[in-house]
Amino acid sequence: MKLIIATIKPFKLDEVREALTAIGVRGMMVTETKGFGAQSGHTEIYRGAEYAVNYVPKIKLEIAVASSMADQVCDTIMQTARTGKIGDGKIFVLDLAHAARVRTGETGEDAL
Template identity: 85%
Template sequence: MKLIVATIKPFKLEDVREALTEIGVRGMMVTEIKGFGAQSGHTEIYRGAEYAVNFVPKIKLEVAVSASMADQVIETIAKTARTGKIGDGKIFVLDIGQAMRVRTGETNEDAL
């Protein structure tokens, strides 16, 4: 089992969700986050005053899938979230040692 953690631009969330649903992903966790990477923030002008925006709004997706499905999920997220501009995000893949569905007590792949 793998946990795929992806950061993407907020306006790409619905496209990514639809694409993942089409390939059979049955659930995901979504968190609104702020962060920065290569772009290191930027400056904006608000009411005539310039100020630095050090953290950029992002969306963090967490998707638990079977190991056999991980590559397809990664490829789908990357293809769907890509704009070709700086700040498109990152994808991290972690191993899951154990999973349990609280309601039924199912474990590991059955819990996904």
């Protein structure tokens, strides 16, 4: 099993969710977050005063999948979330040692 953690631009969330559902992903966790990378934030003007925005809003997706699906899920996220501009996001893939469904007690890939 693999845990895929992806950060994407907020306006891409619905499109990514639909694409993942179409390939068989049955669930994910979504968190609104802030961060910075190559973008290093930006400046904005509010009521005539310029100020620095050091963190950019992002969406973090956490998706647990069977190992055999990990590459397909990553490819789908990359293709769907890509705008070609700086700040499109990152994807991390981690080994998932154990998973359990609380309601039924199922474990391993059955719990996904």
